[in-house]
Amino acid sequence: xxxxxxxxxxxxxxxxxxxxxxxxxxxxxxxxxxxxxxxxxxxxxxxxxxxxxxxxxxxxxxxxxxxxxxxxxxxxxxxxxxxxxxxxxxxxxxxxxxxxxxxxxxxxxxxxxxxx
Amino acid sequence: xxxxxxxxxxxxxxxxxxxxxxxxxxxxxxxxxxxxxxxxxxxxxxxxxxxxxxxxxxxxxxxxxxxxxxxxxxxxxxxxxxxxxxxxxxxxxxxxxxxxxxxxxxxxxx
Numbered sequence: 001x002x003x004x005x006x007x008x009x010x011x012x013x014x015x016x017x018x019x020x021x022x023x024x025x026x027x028x029x030x031x032x033x034x035x036x037x038x039x040x041x042x043x044x045x046x047x048x049x050x051x052x053x054x055x056x057x058x059x060x061x062x063x064x065x066x067x068x069x070x071x072x073x074x075x076x077x078x079x080x081x082x083x084x085x086x087x088x089x090x091x092x093x094x095x096x097x098x099x100x101x102x103x104x105x106x107x108x109x110x111x112x113x114x115x116x
Numbered sequence: 117x118x119x120x121x122x123x124x125x126x127x128x129x130x131x132x133x134x135x136x137x138x139x140x141x142x143x144x145x146x147x148x149x150x151x152x153x154x155x156x157x158x159x160x161x162x163x164x165x166x167x168x169x170x171x172x173x174x175x176x177x178x179x180x181x182x183x184x185x186x187x188x189x190x191x192x193x194x195x196x197x198x199x200x201x202x203x204x205x206x207x208x209x210x211x212x213x214x215x216x217x218x219x220x221x222x223x224x225x226x
Contacts, residue, residue: 033213042122042205042218043207043214045214045215050212056211056213091159102148102165102167104150104162106162107152107161109159110159
């Protein structure tokens with residue numbers, strides 16, 4: 001079946017503008033994660049959604065970052081007033097619930113964000 | 117705090133040799149340790165994982181070992197092939213999330 005998809009694949013924006021990144025998880029997966037991968041770095045946890053529970057936002061680096069998940073499916077990561085240090089690849093992953101972290105996470109292809 | 121250290125950062129081996137990547141974690145409550153492979157420009161993909169109730173797991177040329185007392189785990193790739201060249205990430209569970217190591221660039225020279 002279809003895997004995790006993300007859009008856009010690439011986004012170039014000017015400093016100070018807002019951007020929205022979209023993630024479509026695998027159908028039926030109740031857990032959804034956002035990560036950030038800077039050049040040559042590991043995967044930095046940003047936020048985690050599980051069903052209708054309150055999300056775990058502990059990884060969001062600042063209040064310019066927010067995310068929502070509508071209807072327990074599609075998720076949108078919003079970055080307001082983008083800064084150059086926000087440039088990175090933003091990866092989404094989903095896993096099958098009921099969730100424990102031991103459920104395999106399947107990653108999307110990522111969105112490469114470049115802030116000029 | 118939540119921390120996963122991964123070594124080495126780069127590793128070059130000759131085709132057919134073995135490769136070992138090591139990770140340490142800080143939280144004794146961590147109970148799940150996956151390894152992901154990321155080829156250039158592609159998404160990370162799970163290659164093997166281990167849970168805290170076992171010490172070793174093997175899948176063909178890939179094996180993972182876990183030492184809970186020392187809080188470290190390792191990935192072993194035997195008979196390396198050029199297609200094994202990629203970035204490998206270890207991760208450890210902390211509550212409902214995974215904390216990843218910084219990655220190891222593996223180059224297999226033919």
